[in-house]
Amino acid sequence: MVSTAWDIAAETPDPELPMLTVADLGILRAVQEDGDGVVATITPTYSGCPAMHEISHDLRHRLELAGYARVAVRTQLAPAWSSNWITAQGRRKLAAAGIAAPHSLGMRAGPIPLRLTARPDAVLCPRCGSGQTAQTAAFSATACKALYRCVACSEPFEYVKAI
Amino acid sequence: MSHDTPYDGLSENDDHRWAYGTGFTDPLEGIDTSVPSYVDGVALGAYCLMLGDDALIYSHRLQQWMTCLPELEEETAIANIALDLLGQARLLLARAGKADGTGRSEDRLAYFRDEVDFRNVRIVEHRDKDFAELVGRLLVFASWRLALFESLAVSKDPVLSAIAGKGVKELTYHRDYAAQWVVRLGDGTEFSRTRMQDALASFWPLVDELFRTHSVESSLPGVAADPATVRGEVDVVLDTVFATAGLQRPDSAAMAAVAGRTGRDGIHTEALGYVLAELQSVARAHPDATW
Numbered sequence: 540m541v542s543t544a545w546d547i548a549a550e551t552p553d554p555e556l557p558m559l560t561v562a563d564l565g566i567l568r569a570v571q572e573d574g575d576g577v578v579a580t581i582t583p584t585y586s587g588c589p590a591m592h593e594i595s596h597d598l599r600h601r602l603e604l605a606g607y608a609r610v611a612v613r614t615q616l617a618p619a620w621s622s623n624w625i626t627a628q629g630r631r632k633l634a635a636a637g638i639a640a641p642h643s644l645g646m647r648a649g650p651i652p653l654r655l656t657a658r659p660d661a662v663l664c665p666r667c668g669s670g671q672t673a674q675t676a677a678f679s680a681t682a683c684k685a686l687y688r689c690v691a692c693s694e695p696f697e698y699v700k701a702i
Numbered sequence: 703m704s705h706d707t708p709y710d711g712l713s714e715n716d717d718h719r720w721a722y723g724t725g726f727t728d729p730l731e732g733i734d735t736s737v738p739s740y741v742d743g744v745a746l747g748a749y750c751l752m753l754g755d756d757a758l759i760y761s762h763r764l765q766q767w768m769t770c771l772p773e774l775e776e777e778t779a780i781a782n783i784a785l786d787l788l789g790q791a792r793l794l795l796a797r798a799g800k801a802d803g804t805g806r807s808e809d810r811l812a813y814f815r816d817e818v819d820f821r822n823v824r825i826v827e828h829r830d831k832d833f834a835e836l837v838g839r840l841l842v843f844a845s846w847r848l849a850l851f852e853s854l855a856v857s858k859d860p861v862l863s864a865i866a867g868k869g870v871k872e873l874t875y876h877r878d879y880a881a882q883w884v885v886r887l888g889d890g891t892e893f894s895r896t897r898m899q900d901a902l903a904s905f906w907p908l909v910d911e912l913f914r915t916h917s918v919e920s921s922l923p924g925v926a927a928d929p930a931t932v933r934g935e936v937d938v939v940l941d942t943v944f945a946t947a948g949l950q951r952p953d954s955a956a957m958a959a960v961a962g963r964t965g966r967d968g969i970h971t972e973a974l975g976y977v978l979a980e981l982q983s984v985a986r987a988h989p990d991a992t993w
Binding site for chain 2: 578580583585586587588589591611612613614615616617618619620650651653654655656675676677678679680681682686700702
């Protein structure tokens with residue numbers, strides 16, 4: 540039974556990256572069924588993420604349509620969302636949409652390093668695969684993405700930041 | 703789901719406020735917000751208000767830069783930084799209203815308190831006079847807040863710890879963005895270096911206040927972060943940036959406290975009133991409005 544509600548909830552698209560679902564992004568943390576009730580737990584990517592409300596609304600709507608009488612959507616803050624939670628399928632969908640997927644983050648020990656030069660993460664161009672890319676802006680249309688351009692094919696593209 | 707008019711779709715369930723209120727459900731919904739038995743809820747509420755007000759007021763000042771920045775890339779950067787801080791403010795104000803037992807919502811705290819009831823540090827109140835001041839102030843603010851949030855990530859209050867753990871990731875980007883611009887301007891032309899140096903001088907008297915321990919902070923050991931303890935760490939960051947940029951750390955006297963009281967006690971500069979006038983006017987003009 541748990542898998543049923545999960546499957547319904549997992550189909551909810553992300554409003555900012557509609558080619559991905561909330562499950563692909565690792566935003567959907569848990570779905571618990573209890574008779575005709577269900578509780579879905581989501582976590583924001585960034586503190587100010589304006590998509591959280593829409594995601595919550597959409598989740599509730601989908602679960603209600605599926606026949607659940609009592610639907611609750613809860614927020615979970617800890618552990619904080621990490622781009623490492625984007626699934627392999629999510630990464631493939633990003634690449635197919637021309638958006639570079641984040642590199643995977645290791646565990647950090649000691650103080651957070653200060654970056655004094657725009658030393659971008661090594662990002663491969665999602666169009667031509669070249670590693671000759673440069674960051675044009677650390678922020679993009681949404682908090683979770685940065686802007687890059689490919690030196691080889693000259694195309695601009697977005698990169699989901701590793702956090 | 704069908705609506706009689708498109709506007710119905712914009713308002714939520716039984717809450718028909720829109721504009722400043724629509725859809726802003728409690729950002730802590732579904733999170734266990736009970737105050738641990740070993741924590742003083744009133745002090746915790748006061749502390750969350752301090753950190754929340756810092757983010758709320760500074761976010762508003764950053765929002766005022768929108769459409770005025772030199773490049774589209776800086777517009778998106780500052781907009782995203784302001785949004786991150788607004789998100790932190792919402793969580794912290796919501797936490798404050800629950801922890802102190804008053805049950806005040808984030809909207810109530812943001813829109814219906816007067817100047818003397820705000821607890822932000824004074825450095826966030828001022829309108830930047832140029833881009834150099836924007837990036838200089840952001841460097842100091844983000845470096846300081848990042849150090850505080852790193853300490854708070856292990857706070858004994860689980861909600862504060864979760865908010866801080868999330869904020870650390872955001873503030874790291876804010877600090878790097880500002881640091882890179884300070885280096886670019888400081889290490890640029892003689893003209894840009896002078897402008898950057900002047901910008902630091904303009905707000906430096908307000909930096910000292912960031913590291914003063916307040917009685918609320920000392921009353922919450924293990925829960926709050928004592929800002930005096932992060933000064934060394936923040937100094938190392940700032941000195942690294944200034945050395946790379948070829949800038950001098952300003953040597954100006956701290957802006958005086960008023961009978962020992964500063965922004966954390968509700969003593970503000972005149973600049974705060976202008977922020978609040980803009981921030982609060984719509985909500986106050988239409989306190990029960992349905993849009």
